[in-house]
Amino acid sequence: MGTxxxxxxxxxxxxxxxxxxxxxxxxxxxxxxxxxxPGYRAxxxxxRERTGLDEAVLTGLGRIDxxxxxxxxxxFGFLGGSIGVATAERITRAxxxxxxxxxxxxxxxxxxxxxxxxxxxxxxxxxxITAAVQxxxxxxxxxxxxxxxxxxxxxxxxxxxxxQLVFAEPGARLGFLGPRVYEELRGVELPxxxxxxxxxxxxxxxxxxxxxxxxRELLRRTLAVxxxxxxxxxxxxxxxxxxxxxxxxxxxxxxxxxxxxxxRPDRPGTRELLRRTAEELVLLDAPGGRGGAxxxxxxxxxxxxxxVVGQQRQSPEHERPFTAADLRAxxxxxxxxxxxxxxxxTVVDTAGAELSAQAELDGxxxxxxxxxxxxxxxxxxxxxxxxxxxxGGGALALLPADRVLAAGHAWLAPLPPxxxxxxxxxDGAHAAELAxxxxxxxxxxxxxxxxxxxxxxxxxxxxxxxAFCARMGAALGTALDVLAATGEAERxxxxxxxxxxxxxxx
Numbered sequence: 420m421g422t423x424x425x426x427x428x429x430x431x432x433x434x435x436x437x438x439x440x441x442x443x444x445x446x447x448x449x450x451x452x453x454x455x456x457p458g459y460r461a462x463x464x465x466x467r468e469r470t471g472l473d474e475a476v477l478t479g480l481g482r483i484d485x486x487x488x489x490x491x492x493x494x495f496g497f498l499g500g501s502i503g504v505a506t507a508e509r510i511t512r513a514x515x516x517x518x519x520x521x522x523x524x525x526x527x528x529x530x531x532x533x534x535x536x537x538x539x540x541x542x543x544x545x546x547x548i549t550a551a552v553q554x555x556x557x558x559x560x561x562x563x564x565x566x567x568x569x570x571x572x573x574x575x576x577x578x579x580x581x582x583q584l585v586f587a588e589p590g591a592r593l594g595f596l597g598p599r600v601y602e603e604l605r606g607v608e609l610p611x612x613x614x615x616x617x618x619x620x621x622x623x624x625x626x627x628x629x630x631x632x633x634x635r636e637l638l639r640r641t642l643a644v645x646x647x648x649x650x651x652x653x654x655x656x657x658x659x660x661x662x663x664x665x666x667x668x669x670x671x672x673x674x675x676x677x678x679x680x681x682x683r684p685d686r687p688g689t690r691e692l693l694r695r696t697a698e699e700l701v702l703l704d705a706p707g708g709r710g711g712a713x714x715x716x717x718x719x720x721x722x723x724x725x726x727v728v729g730q731q732r733q734s735p736e737h738e739r740p741f742t743a744a745d746l747r748a749x750x751x752x753x754x755x756x757x758x759x760x761x762x763x764x765t766v767v768d769t770a771g772a773e774l775s776a777q778a779e780l781d782g783x784x785x786x787x788x789x790x791x792x793x794x795x796x797x798x799x800x801x802x803x804x805x806x807x808x809x810x811g812g813g814a815l816a817l818l819p820a821d822r823v824l825a826a827g828h829a830w831l832a833p834l835p836p837x838x839x840x841x842x843x844x845x846d847g848a849h850a851a852e853l854a855x856x857x858x859x860x861x862x863x864x865x866x867x868x869x870x871x872x873x874x875x876x877x878x879x880x881x882x883x884x885x886a887f888c889a890r891m892g893a894a895l896g897t898a899l900d901v902l903a904a905t906g907e908a909e910r911x912x913x914x915x916x917x918x919x920x921x922x923x924x925x
Contacts, residue, residue, distance in 0.1 A: 430477045430494040437634060439481070439482045443490075444479050446513055447474070447509060450505035451508075456536065462536070472494055472497055476493050476506050477490070478512075478513035486523075486643075488524070488638075489513060489514075489520075491514070491525070493574075498534065500528070500529045502530060502544065503537045504540055504544055507541065507547055514552055523642060526563070526564045529570055531571050532572020532573045533545070533574075559760050561759065562581065564581070564582030565586045566585065569592040570592075583755050586626060586637065588629075589628050593619055596609075616628050622744060644724045645717070650721075671863075672828055674854040674858075675836070678830055680828045683879070686732065688768060689731050690731060692766070692888050698719040699718060699719040700716060702715075702716050703717070712731055713745040714730070718764075720892070721896020723762065723900075723903065726761050728749050728763070728817070731768070732768045732769070732770075732806075732808065741773060742778065742781065746787060749790050749816065757797055763794075763802070764803075765803045765820065768806040768807040769809070771810040794817070801819065801820040803823045804825070804895070807828070808829075810831075814831055821910055821914050822898050824871065824874055824894050824898060825872070825873050825874065827873055839857065861873045
């Protein structure tokens with residue numbers, strides 16, 4: 420059943436830590452199934468006496484900062500939080516009730532997996548729970564999970580990891596096969612760090628690693644974004660549906676000058692833009708919010724809840740390239756936006772995708788292709804922001820959209836100008852010349868149909884970060900208004916026509 424020492428908090432203690440005082444109302448009825456096996460029946464009786472619970476899970480309704488949320492919380496002290504038929508029925512009923520009452524659902528599993536005393540019958544109940552969770556998600560309702568130490572076996576391989584957002588307790592052991600069973604079956608020890616929450620976060624399988632004491636605030640902000648009421652679709656729009664720029668430079672920037680300015684280490688990146696413009700923000704890059712080349716977030720921008728996925732500009736402190744795993748996370752975020760019915764905002768600012776033998780083996784080119792098709796087919800609105808560097812396929816992968824905004828010094832090219840110079844001239848000395856000749860600057864990109872609005876930099880974002888982010892934030896809000904005012908069928912038709920014309924000079 421269990422795989423090691425469980426989380427120190429009981430189900431009641433964790434619920435008390437998360438919900439508003441006095442707000443929890445239990446939904447549970449006594450288990451209807453009585454076990455014939457006397458040994459198992461005695462184990463159940465001891466577990467009930469020890470924990471004060473009648474099963475390995477608590478369900479009910481609570482409030483987090485006044486917002487109602489359904490909860491399913493496992494109790495490790497009850498037979499290692501293992502799942503039997505009665506346990507599964509209790510979870511399933513809670514999920515179904517949350518769906519019927521259109522409540523967000525928070526699952527707090529901690530479990531060694533399926534209850535061995537009940538064998539295949541209990542194992543098959545993972546399908547029962549999963550079907551209920553799938554129906555909840557299909558109804559467009561949030562399903563969030565917080566994986567505690569340990570979460571293993573059938574629980575990990577079904578409802579534990581099906582959260583649209585998956586959070587985890589620091590140091591938690593999370594995996595399919597327990598280390599003792601692994602060693603028995605394989606004859607070797609399982610490396611200790613393989614099944615740790617932090618390792619899974621690094622591989623994009625967990626959205627954030629957060630201590631229990633910080634979980635309430637994370638959930639408060641998450642529910643605030645998901646429960647935000649969008650404002651009416653209004654905005655100061657021109658006849659062509661674009662927002663007027665409050666200030667425009669007299670001339671288009673020099674392309675090579677833009678490339679150099681976009682590489683300034685003090686230029687605002689994706690995270691800074693979000694922190695300066697979002698009314699509510701939940702950064703999902705993990706562990707500990709440090710992240711790397713990818714930023715994923717729930718945010719309220721211009722009063723509208725959105726999902727954001729973007730590239731974080733490289734710096735000497737963070738030189739991890741944009742990888743195939745990052746691109747898979749982009750697709751996961753896009754699908755999540757569609758499930759929740761939220762607009763997707765992509766932010767492009769990258770010196771390029773990873774170039775290595777391992778990247779080829781990881782299928783980075785295939786992942787770029789899949790990103791393109793995923794975004795092109797997405798039924799939810801897509802708004803792209805070309806924030807700075809836009810080099811190669813790694814940048815292109817995030818650019819299929821209904822509308823594209825670009826910073827004044829942003830650029831897009833098949834390769835960095837130095838790389839293009841190496842191909843054309845067999846040296847890097849002609850980078851500036853090629854940057855100017857290739858039409859890579861934001862205003863040239865507007866002429867070939869990619870960019871809908873250029874947000875000016877005066878003289879560049881690094882010199883005026885607060886003012887620039889405010890201008891970009893206003894442009895984002897107006898663009899989201901435009902997309903919200905357009906019906907889905909009309910928007911998808913316009914998206915197809917837009918991409919059919921890309922590359923034609925206006």
